[in-house]
Amino acid sequence: MNTVEGLKYTKNHEWVRVENNIATIGVTDFAQSQLGDVVFVELPEEGQSIHAGDSFSVIESVKAVSDVYAPVSGSIAKVNQELADQPDLVNQQPYDAGWIVTVELTDSHELDELMEAKEYERFVSEGGH
Amino acid sequence: MTAKPTPLYQTHIKYGGRMVEFGGWLLPVQYTGIKEEHYAVRKRAGLFDVSHMGEVAVQGPDALRFLQHLVTNNVGKLVNQQVLYTPMCYLDGGTVDDLLVYKKEDNKYLLVINAANIEKDCRWIKENAIGFDVICENISDQVAQLALQGPLAETILARLTTAPLAELNYYWFWPEIEVAGKKVLLSRTGYTGEAGFELYCQPEEAASLWDDIMTSGAEDGILPTGLGCRDTLRFEAGLPLYGHELSEVISPIEAGLGIFVKFDKGDFNGRQSLYKAKSEGPARKIVGFEMVERGVARAEYPVLLEGRRIGVVTTGSYAPSLDKNLGLALIEAEYANVGQQVDIQVRGKNVAAQIISKPFYRREGK
Numbered sequence: 001m002n003t004v005e006g007l008k009y010t011k012n013h014e015w016v017r018v019e020n021n022i023a024t025i026g027v028t029d030f031a032q033s034q035l036g037d038v039v040f041v042e043l044p045e046e047g048q049s050i051h052a053g054d055s056f057s058v059i060e061s062v063k064a065v066s067d068v069y070a071p072v073s074g075s076i077a078k079v080n081q082e083l084a085d086q087p088d089l090v091n092q093q094p095y096d097a098g099w100i101v102t103v104e105l106t107d108s109h110e111l112d113e114l115m116e117a118k119e120y121e122r123f124v125s126e127g128g129h
Numbered sequence: 130m131t132a133k134p135t136p137l138y139q140t141h142i143k144y145g146g147r148m149v150e151f152g153g154w155l156l157p158v159q160y161t162g163i164k165e166e167h168y169a170v171r172k173r174a175g176l177f178d179v180s181h182m183g184e185v186a187v188q189g190p191d192a193l194r195f196l197q198h199l200v201t202n203n204v205g206k207l208v209n210q211q212v213l214y215t216p217m218c219y220l221d222g223g224t225v226d227d228l229l230v231y232k233k234e235d236n237k238y239l240l241v242i243n244a245a246n247i248e249k250d251c252r253w254i255k256e257n258a259i260g261f262d263v264i265c266e267n268i269s270d271q272v273a274q275l276a277l278q279g280p281l282a283e284t285i286l287a288r289l290t291t292a293p294l295a296e297l298n299y300y301w302f303w304p305e306i307e308v309a310g311k312k313v314l315l316s317r318t319g320y321t322g323e324a325g326f327e328l329y330c331q332p333e334e335a336a337s338l339w340d341d342i343m344t345s346g347a348e349d350g351i352l353p354t355g356l357g358c359r360d361t362l363r364f365e366a367g368l369p370l371y372g373h374e375l376s377e378v379i380s381p382i383e384a385g386l387g388i389f390v391k392f393d394k395g396d397f398n399g400r401q402s403l404y405k406a407k408s409e410g411p412a413r414k415i416v417g418f419e420m421v422e423r424g425v426a427r428a429e430y431p432v433l434l435e436g437r438r439i440g441v442v443t444t445g446s447y448a449p450s451l452d453k454n455l456g457l458a459l460i461e462a463e464y465a466n467v468g469q470q471v472d473i474q475v476r477g478k479n480v481a482a483q484i485i486s487k488p489f490y491r492r493e494g495k
Binding site: 036037039040042060061063065084 | 449476
C-alpha cells in the first residue's frame with residue numbers, strides 16, 4: 001500500500017490535498033487496489049455543493065460499485081473530465097491523474113478531523129475497512 | 130453457514146488470490162486483476178478452480194428413463210463419453226438448475242450442477258427418483274474440478290498427457306486418462322466461450338495437478354483466473370448464469386434456451402408449461418443491450434420504456450473483450466427487438482441503452 005506524505009486521509013479511503021483553500025479529492029491506493037479495475041466514475045456537477053460525509057461520486061470496477069464520500073464540505077470547483085474516457089487513471093495514478101474533484105472549502109477546520117499518512121497506514125493495517 | 134474451502138484453498142493463497150464467498154464456498158474473485166485475467170483466457174489460457182461445482186452420480190436400470198423425465202434436453206441421443214447441456218425444470222416451467230449430463234455408459238451418468246444449488250437439486254432429484262429403479266448419489270465432496278480455458282489450453286495440456294487431445298471433440302469426454310501422472314476425467318467443455326477443457330480429479334491430487342498445469346503453461350503466459358473473469362467471460366459469450374438469466378421464475382424458453390428443450394422425446398417435468406410458452410411465445414425474453422449513454426448497468430436495475438418499467442437487468446458489466454458496458458435483461462417480449470431503445474435506471478437516473486444481438490462475443494475456429 002502506497003500513501004503520500006502531506007495529504008489528509010479518511011476512514012472511507014479518500015485523500016485530500018489542500019492548496020490555497022482548494023481541496024483536491026481522490027481515493028487512496030489501498031481503495032483502488034481493493035476495488036480492482038475501475039471501469040466507470042460517476043462525476044458530480046461543477047458548482048454543486050457537497051457536505052462532509054455525504055456520497056458525491058460513485059466508482060465502479062468490473063465487479064464492485066462503491067460510493068466516494070466527501071472528506072470536507074464545500075462547492076465543487078472542478079471535476080476530472082479525463083476520468084470519463086480513462087476511468088482506470090484511478091488505478092494507475094490514484095494520487096495524481098486519478099483525482100476526482102477539487103472543492104472550495106467552506107470550513108478548513110474539517111481537515112483537523114482527518115488522518116495523516118502514517119495514521120492512515122496504521123488504520124488500514126489494523127483492518128480498518 | 131460458514132463458507133467452505135475447496136481442496137485448492139492453500140494454492141489460491143499461494144498464488145495471491147483474493148478470496149471471497151460464493152455459493153457457500155471460499156474462492157478467489159481475482160489474482161492479478163479481472164481484466165488481465167479475462168484477456169489471458171481470450172488470448173492465451175487461464176486456469177480456474179471450479180471445485181465448488183456439484184456432482185451427482187446417477188445409475189441403475191431406469192437411469193435413462195429417469196433423466197428423460199427430470200431434464201428438458203434429450204438424454205436419449207447421448208452416446209457413451211458424450212456430454213449434454215440441459216435445463217432442469219419444475220412442473221410450471223421455472224428452472225431448478227442448468228447442468229451438464231455426462232454419459233459414462235448405459236445406465237451410468239454423471240450430472241454436474243451449480244454449487245449454490247447442490248442441496249436443492251439433490252432434494253429435487255431424490256423426490257423425482259421415487260418409482261424409478263435408480264440410485265442418485267451426491268459425490269460433490271469426492272471430486273475436485275479444474276477448468277483450463279483459452280486458445281492455448283490444448284498446447285498446455287498436451288505436454289502433460291499422451292492422450293490424443295485433438296481427437297476429443299467439443300462436448301465429449303474421456304472417463305479416465307492420465308494427466309501429469311494423475312487419473313482424471315477430461316472433457317472438452319467450459320463456461321468461458323473459449324476453447325478448453327474441464328478436468329475432474331481426486332481432491333487430494335488437485336493442488337498438484339494445478340501446479341503441473343501452471344508450470345506447463347508458464348511459457349504460454351497462462352494465468353490463474355478467478356470468479357470475476359469467469360463471470361465476464363461467460364457473460365460476453367451469452368452463457369446464462371443460474372440465479373440471473375435462469376431461475377425458479379425464469380424458464381428456459383424465456384431465457385432463449387428453447388433448443389435445449391426437446392418436446393419430441395416424451396413427457397418430462399415442465400413439458401406442458403414450456404410447450405405453451407414455446408407455441409404462444411413467451412411473455413418475457415432475455416435480451417442483450419448496450420449502454421448508449423455513460424454508465425454501467427447492474428443486475429436488478431429496472432429497464433424502462435418511456436418511463437414505464439418493462440423489465441429488469443439480469444447481468445450488467447463492463448465487457449473487457451468489447452470495451453463496452455453491456456447487459457442482459459429480462460423484458461416484455463414485444464420490445465425484445467434489436468435496435469429497440471430503452472432506459473436503464475441507474476441510481477435513480479435514466480441512462481439510454483439499446484437492444485443488441487447476443488452473444489456479444491464469439492470465438493473464431495473450433
